[in-house]
Amino acid sequence: MKRRTFVAGSAGAAALSTGFTRTGWTVPSGGNIELEGKEARSECYSACPYCGVGCGTIIKTQNGRITNIVPDKDHPTNKGLQCIKGLTSAEAIYVNRLTKPLIRKDMSDPMKGYVSKTKGSYDPSLFREATWEEAEELIADKVVEIIKADGGNAVGLYGSGQLPLEGQYLENIFMKGVVGSNTIEANARMCMTSAVTGYFKSLGSDTPPTCYDDVELADMICFWGHNARGAHPILFWRVADTKAKRDIPTLVVDPRRTGTVQGLEDVDRENSFHFPTINGDISIQNAIAWVILNKHPEAVNWEFLKNYTTGWENYIEEVKKGYRPEDVEDRTKIPAAEIYKVAKVWAEMSVKGRERGSGGVLSIWGIGYNQHLHGQNNTMSLVNLLALTGNIGRPGCGPHSQTGQPNAMGERLTGGLTGRLPFNIGLEDPKHRQWCAEHWGIPRQRLDKVASSKNAGMAVGMMERALKGEVKAMFLIYATHIDLPDAYHLSRPALTKMFTVAQEIYHDAPNNLYADVIFPAATWGEWVNGIYIQSERRLYINEGTGNPVKGCRPDLDMVIDKGKLVAKKLGLDADKIFPYKRKANGFYDPEEVFRNFIVASKGSDSDLTGILEVEKETGKSPYEQIKELRGIQWPAPTAAIARAGGTKRRYMGQEEAWPDKPYAEFRTNDGKLHFNMCHQDYSNYREITDALSKAGTDPNFYITDHMDLLEKARDAGLTPELPHAEHLGKKAGEAPDDTYPFWWATGVVYEHFHTAKTIRAGTTKKLVPEMYVEMHPDDAKELGVKDGQWVRISTRRGSIEARASIGLDSVVKPARNTVPKGFLFSPWNLSVADSAEPKKNKWLANGTTHRAFDPVSGQADFKKCAARVELL
Numbered sequence: 001m002k003r004r005t006f007v008a009g010s011a012g013a014a015a016l017s018t019g020f021t022r023t024g025w026t027v028p029s030g031g032n033i034e035l036e037g038k039e040a041r042s043e044c045y046s047a048c049p050y051c052g053v054g055c056g057t058i059i060k061t062q063n064g065r066i067t068n069i070v071p072d073k074d075h076p077t078n079k080g081l082q083c084i085k086g087l088t089s090a091e092a093i094y095v096n097r098l099t100k101p102l103i104r105k106d107m108s109d110p111m112k113g114y115v116s117k118t119k120g121s122y123d124p125s126l127f128r129e130a131t132w133e134e135a136e137e138l139i140a141d142k143v144v145e146i147i148k149a150d151g152g153n154a155v156g157l158y159g160s161g162q163l164p165l166e167g168q169y170l171e172n173i174f175m176k177g178v179v180g181s182n183t184i185e186a187n188a189r190m191c192m193t194s195a196v197t198g199y200f201k202s203l204g205s206d207t208p209p210t211c212y213d214d215v216e217l218a219d220m221i222c223f224w225g226h227n228a229r230g231a232h233p234i235l236f237w238r239v240a241d242t243k244a245k246r247d248i249p250t251l252v253v254d255p256r257r258t259g260t261v262q263g264l265e266d267v268d269r270e271n272s273f274h275f276p277t278i279n280g281d282i283s284i285q286n287a288i289a290w291v292i293l294n295k296h297p298e299a300v301n302w303e304f305l306k307n308y309t310t311g312w313e314n315y316i317e318e319v320k321k322g323y324r325p326e327d328v329e330d331r332t333k334i335p336a337a338e339i340y341k342v343a344k345v346w347a348e349m350s351v352k353g354r355e356r357g358s359g360g361v362l363s364i365w366g367i368g369y370n371q372h373l374h375g376q377n378n379t380m381s382l383v384n385l386l387a388l389t390g391n392i393g394r395p396g397c398g399p400h401s402q403t404g405q406p407n408a409m410g411e412r413l414t415g416g417l418t419g420r421l422p423f424n425i426g427l428e429d430p431k432h433r434q435w436c437a438e439h440w441g442i443p444r445q446r447l448d449k450v451a452s453s454k455n456a457g458m459a460v461g462m463m464e465r466a467l468k469g470e471v472k473a474m475f476l477i478y479a480t481h482i483d484l485p486d487a488y489h490l491s492r493p494a495l496t497k498m499f500t501v502a503q504e505i506y507h508d509a510p511n512n513l514y515a516d517v518i519f520p521a522a523t524w525g526e527w528v529n530g531i532y533i534q535s536e537r538r539l540y541i542n543e544g545t546g547n548p549v550k551g552c553r554p555d556l557d558m559v560i561d562k563g564k565l566v567a568k569k570l571g572l573d574a575d576k577i578f579p580y581k582r583k584a585n586g587f588y589d590p591e592e593v594f595r596n597f598i599v600a601s602k603g604s605d606s607d608l609t610g611i612l613e614v615e616k617e618t619g620k621s622p623y624e625q626i627k628e629l630r631g632i633q634w635p636a637p638t639a640a641i642a643r644a645g646g647t648k649r650r651y652m653g654q655e656e657a658w659p660d661k662p663y664a665e666f667r668t669n670d671g672k673l674h675f676n677m678c679h680q681d682y683s684n685y686r687e688i689t690d691a692l693s694k695a696g697t698d699p700n701f702y703i704t705d706h707m708d709l710l711e712k713a714r715d716a717g718l719t720p721e722l723p724h725a726e727h728l729g730k731k732a733g734e735a736p737d738d739t740y741p742f743w744w745a746t747g748v749v750y751e752h753f754h755t756a757k758t759i760r761a762g763t764t765k766k767l768v769p770e771m772y773v774e775m776h777p778d779d780a781k782e783l784g785v786k787d788g789q790w791v792r793i794s795t796r797r798g799s800i801e802a803r804a805s806i807g808l809d810s811v812v813k814p815a816r817n818t819v820p821k822g823f824l825f826s827p828w829n830l831s832v833a834d835s836a837e838p839k840k841n842k843w844l845a846n847g848t849t850h851r852a853f854d855p856v857s858g859q860a861d862f863k864k865c866a867a868r869v870e871l872l
């Protein structure tokens with residue numbers, strides 16, 4: 001798999017013909033759009049604004065305007081290569097921008113119980129322009145009124161893994177420290193929280209132990225429910241390149257034959273395994289463990305188990321009792337012989353890595369694997385198997401979670417979620433509340449009160465609470481409500497009832513339909529600076545031109561101004577909490593915020609204070625150091641570690657340069673890795689899924705009132721719904737109306753990201769312009785669906801329209817995956833564009849998805865809806 005083959009295979013000929021060059025990608029001029037005209041850099045060192053791989057990206061400018069995007073050849077992540085999304089990341093930057101604060105004339109007033117009649121529409125005549133001062137004053141007054149009447153927890157915020165760390169940190173201070181609310185969530189919830197809570201339970205901290213260099217050292221690489229070629233293309237390229245060089249075995253567990261499966265088979269079909277299971281991951285992992293325990297005991301690392309783990313005896317007993325491959329075929333749908341074969345390879349590669357002291361089995365997953373009712377168990381189950389075979393705590397092996405958002409890890413580390421504080425510590429910890437209160441300049445009692453405020457059900461719960469009238473205001477910060485499930489019955493009606501404030505860049509962005517006040521935001525590439533943290537814990541700089549479209553302000557500036565105003569109105573010491581002043585360029589300096597973040601990190605397992613020691617010694621600022629090193633991986637607790645670029649790997653003494661680290665081998669209270677047995681048991685399936693089906697269909701059914709049901713479903717490793725497989729193949733009229741015979745999964749398509757941008761960018765829009773559904777040819781034949789034909793996909797909660805894409809020769813782009821019979825797949829992220837006009841909206845995949853979520857991680861299960869297909 002050569003670099004060029006990879007790019008061509010991934011982007012398609014159309015991308016190449018639209019201007020791919022090794023030197024970069026030209027950005028359209030944006031016509032007459034006016035910029036602030038501030039002094040600007042001629043070249044900005046940045047990270048790609050899209051996926052969590054975090055490719056180094058150089059933004060070229062002329063006269064303060066972004067003109068080119070060039071992959072950074074000196075960046076250790078992407079080494080001079082970027083996928084089509086990253087290359088075209090600035091194409092839509094000057095399109096259809098908002099430039100003035102707007103206030104909805106017919107505003108929802110939750111204090112008086114008034115629901116705006118114009119919510120759900122965006123039309124300039126429904127809004128009036130305002131000055132920044134007027135709009136800021138208005139929202140501060142409303143928010144303070146709500147806090148005084150109903151308490152801080154009645155104010156919510158939905159933040160973003162695309163916002164730089166400095167903004168995330170301050171939004172959390174604003175919400176928990178100033179407003180006094182635990183109702184803070186972010187799109188990281190729908191992205192990575194199952195990995196987060198799984199890591200916590202297994203390893204004691206939200207700390208991915210691995211780094212990208214482990215790819216090149218591994219002896220076997222497994223992708224769990226992860227189409228890396230589509231979702232994380234540069235990571236996939238590194239895996240495929242390693243396979244091509246060292247011919248390592250690979251396993252992909254995914255219902256579809258994706259580009260990932262095919263690409264690895266293209267390198268070597270013999271040692272490329274594919275398990276097309278639907279929801280069978282936990283059973284497969286337990287079955288591999290069963291085979292290893294019974295047939296390849298030499299692969300079990302007994303010394304590691306006895307000395308560094310707890311709970312392994314129970315795990316082994318349970319696995320031996322119930323997970324013989326033949327006994328779980330009903331759940332895995334994988335022939336037992338295939339599991340025996342892969343388990344043998346897994347055993348051999350584990351022994352090989354252990355004997356060499358480097359390498360073994362590296363297991364990678366992404367958002368989809370996390371988006372399950374049992375998402376946390378998915379992580380823990382995988383850690384169990386890796387730990388059993390000693391594949392953790394040395395280079396070249398271990399669990400590696402890939403974030404979807406470029407700075408989802410920043411959201412996690414700054415604690416911008418319900419119940420969290422920064423630096424991997426929960427709000428329930430009184431000592432850490434004290435620590436944060438001191439660093440945030442707020443009375444400790446405020447955080448104590450927040451700690452006793454609940455936001456059960458997290459992101460989904462926040463919207464259900466709004467439907468019940470408990471949340472009365474909502475800030476939407478660099479995140480779209482489109483990424484939440486069951487939009488027709490959950491987020492959209494909820495936003496309609498609340499006083500809603502959006503920070504947006506485009507006029508027709510979906511959030512604007514529901515906003516009462518809209519602030520025009522500067523976006524990636526236009527800021528002055530900011531930090532992103534990508535999936536290997538690498539903090540990287542995002543330099544921007546500092547010259548946004550005229551009238552637009554960075555989100556960081558907005559939180560500081562909003563925070564100061566609300567703090568003052570609440571009688572708090574605003575200048576102590578937000579000790580920042582605008583600089584000569586008119587903007588706040590993000591590096592001041594970053595320094596404060598570093599200072600507060602001292603003593604935590606994500607200690608970054610070595611960066612400040614280096615600054616003292618050399619005079620190089622934190623941003624300068626990070627830029628020069630092309631990133632620093634947290635933690636960097638000493639000057640020596642910071643100078644070396646941080647800590648590549650975690651646990652089992654791999655942080656050898658950090659003698660005083662605040663934990664033993666693992667971050668748990670006893671310093672040990674914890675096995676947590678995860679089961680899959682379908683015996684009570686129908687009863688549980690039938691009860692769950694009321695969510696989104698019965699307006700009086702709030703799923704957060706039924707956490708016991710979610711726990712039961714989680715413990716049995718179930719999906720939220722079960723298709724009526726017995727009616728598969730029946731045409732409309734042949735089966736009862738309320739039957740849904742297909743599995744329907746939503747996910748992402750390579751060309752688009754989860755933002756409003758890629759669908760507005762000329763190149764990526766041209767490559768994949770419209771909604772599609774991947775279908776098996778036999779299913780299409782039975783229903784009389786022709787390739788390219790528009791069909792309706794309906795779930796119990798609503799419908800979308802999509803073009804049928806049947807097989808690799810489909811006329812519908814991108815036509816690069818195939819699906820098993822009875823299974824459908826559509827990309828949800830195209831709907832971000834279409835939903836700008838709800839009356840015409842036909843693609844809103846998340847209007848129809850199920851709101852069931854993992855009861856601990858809060859991540860919704862987008863992968864297994866029951867659906868039917870109708871001809872249009």
Ligand code: SF4
Pocket residue numbers: 048049050051052053054055078081082083084085086087232233234235
């Ligand atoms: S989308 Fe991901 S893989 Fe593609 S260039 Fe951006 S960071 Fe790299």
